[in-house]
Amino acid sequence: MTNNVQTKAKEQLTNEEIAEKYNNGRKVIDFVGHKKIFFGISIAIILIGIVCNFIFGTTLDIQFSGGATLKFSYVGDLDQNELYDFIQDKTTDRITTSFSSDLMGSTGNNVSVQFSGNDAIATDIQQSLEKDLQEEYPDNEFTVLESSSVDASMGVKFLLKCLSAVAIASILMVLYVTIRFKKIGGLSAGVMALVALFHVVAMIYFMYVIFRMPIDSNFIAVVLMILGYSLNDTIVIYDRVREERKLLGRRATVAQSFNLSCTKSLKRTIMTSVTTLSAIIVVYVVAVVYNISSVKGFALPMMIGLISGCYSSVCIAGALWVMWQNRKAAKRAAAKAAKAK
Template sequence: MAWRLRLVPEKTNIDFFKIQWVTFGASVAAMLLSLVLIFTMGLNFGIDFRGGTTIRTESTNAVDVGAYRQALQGLDLGDVSITEVFDPSFAENQHVAMIRLSAKEGDESVTPETIAEVEAALQQIDPSISFPAVESVGPKVSQELITSALLAVLAGSAGILFYVWVRFEWQFAVGTVAALIHDVLVTVGIFVLFQIKFDLTIVAALLTILGYSVNDTVVIFDRLRENLAKYKQMPLRDMMNLTANETLSRTIMTATTTFLSLMALFIFGGDVIRGFVFAMLLGVVLGTYSTLYMAKNIVLMLGVDRGDKPKKSVKSDFADVDA
C-alpha cells in the first residue's frame, strides 16, 4: 500500500462543542473589541482613501524601486508607494513606474511644489526619466471610494446570505453570514490595532476572504444536510460533531495549502502586495476557526427543522478528500 501523508488522523472524534461558550464568547468579544478599535483609533487609510497624487514615470533605464525610494527619503512627504508597471505592449527599453504620494495631515492634496521636488530628486538618479502623467485624487473622490468599498462588502455578504438561504435553510444562512462578519470585522480590527495601511487592495482581500470562508462553511453544511437525512434520531449536537470530524481532513488540508502559498507570497512577494497577503493570511485562519466554532454554534442555538428532511440528498464532491 502506498504511503500517504496525513495532516490529521483518518478517524477523529473531537468534541467541538466541549467549550462552546468559551470559543463563541471569544469570537463575540473579538468582534466587539474590533468595533471599539475602529471607532476610537480609526483605520490608517492609504492613498486611495485619503487622497493624493499619482506620478507616472518612464525611462530607458531599468526601474530601481530601492533607488527611487532612497532618493525620496530626504523629502518631507506623506506615505509613498512605488510600483513598477509591466505591459507586453511596452518597448524593450521602455520602463514604467507609478509613484503614489498621499496628502499630508491637514492638506487636501499634494502641492505642485512637492511634485516638482519629487521629479527633481528622481532626475538626479536617472537623467533619462520623464513624467508623462500626473493625476491627483481629492478628498471627495476618496470619500466616494470608502462608500463604494463598504457597499461592495455589504453586497457580497447579502449575496452569500441569499445563496445559503436558498440552498439550505435560514438557520444555515444566519450562521454562515455571522461567521463571515466575524472574519471581516476581526481582520479589520487587527489592521486598526497595528495601524497597517488600509487601501483598495485590502478591500479586495476582504471580498476574497468572504468567498474562501463561505466555501469552507458550505462544504460542512452540505455534509450536515446528508447526515440529517441519514441519522434521523441522532441529537443535533452529536450530528454536528460527527459532520465536523468527517470533513476535518478536508478543512485542514485546504487551510494548510492555502496558508503555505500565501506565506510564500508574503515573504517573497514584495511590499506592494504584502498588505493584501497579510489580510488573506488572517482570513484563512479566522475563516477556518469561525467555520468550526462559530457557524455551527449559531445553527445549534437556532435549531433545525428535521421533520421533512428528504430521504436522499446531494452528495458533496469535496467532503471526502483525505488530508
C-alpha cells in the same frame, strides 16, 4: 406513557455510540461543547482590535479619501522610516509611503508618497520636494517618475460602490444557503453563515488597523475573496450536516449531528486551507524579498483571512446554528406544554 419515554431514551444515541457506528470508532470532536472558548477567543481579538482602532484610528488610502501621489525612483538602499519622517517634515499634509522595486531593472527602487487632501500637487512643490530629497540623499539620485491625484468626492463614491459590492455579495450568499439548506433550518443556516462572514471581515479589518495599513482596493478584493472562500467551507459542513441528519434522525441531538459532521469534514477543510495558505505565503515571501508593497498589502490580509475564515466556518457558524436550532426546539416544546395544560 412511561414506556414511550423509556423507548425514546433508549433510541437516543450516546457520543460513544455515534463515534463507533458512524465515525469508524474515531473520537468525535465536541465543537459545540467548546463554543464558549471559541466565542471567548473571537471576542478577545475583537476587543483588542477595537482598542487599537481607538489608539491608531483607521487610515483610508487616497483611492477612498482623495489626495495626490508622487512616485520617485532612487538607487541604493536607505532607511524607509527615516525617509518617511523627512518627507513628512516637508509638508503639512498627512502622508503615507509605499516602497517597491522595479523587477525589470529600468527604474531601480521606487517610493510612492501619498498626500491626503483634495488638491493636486503643484509643479513647484514637486520640484521643491525632489530638490530636498536630492540634497538630503545625494547618493540615491531621487527622480520624480509620475504624479496623480484623486478627488475626495470620487474616492467616497468608489468606497460606497465597493461596500455595496460586499453587501450584495453577502445577501446573495445568505439567500443561496437559505434555499439550499431548507431541511436543516434554511434561514437559520443562512443567517449564522452571514454572522460568521462578518466575523471574518472584522478580523481582516482589525488586521489593517493593528498593522497600520491604509484601507485600499486590496481590502475590498481580499474581503470578497475570503467571503466566498469561507462560505464554501461553511456550505461543505452544512451539506454534511444535512446528510448526517438524514442518517441519524431523532436518535441524535442537533449538537451531536453537527459535531459528527464537522469532525468528518475537518480534514478536508484544513487541507484545503493549508494548501491555499501555502501558496499565499510563497507570494508574500516573494513580495518581501523584492519589496513589492502592493503585493504584500494583498497577501498578508489574505493569509489572515484564510485562517479566520477556516476558524469561523468550523467554530463559529456551526455553534451559532446549533444554538438557534435548540432555541427553536425549546419554544416548540414550551408551546406544546402550554396547549397540554
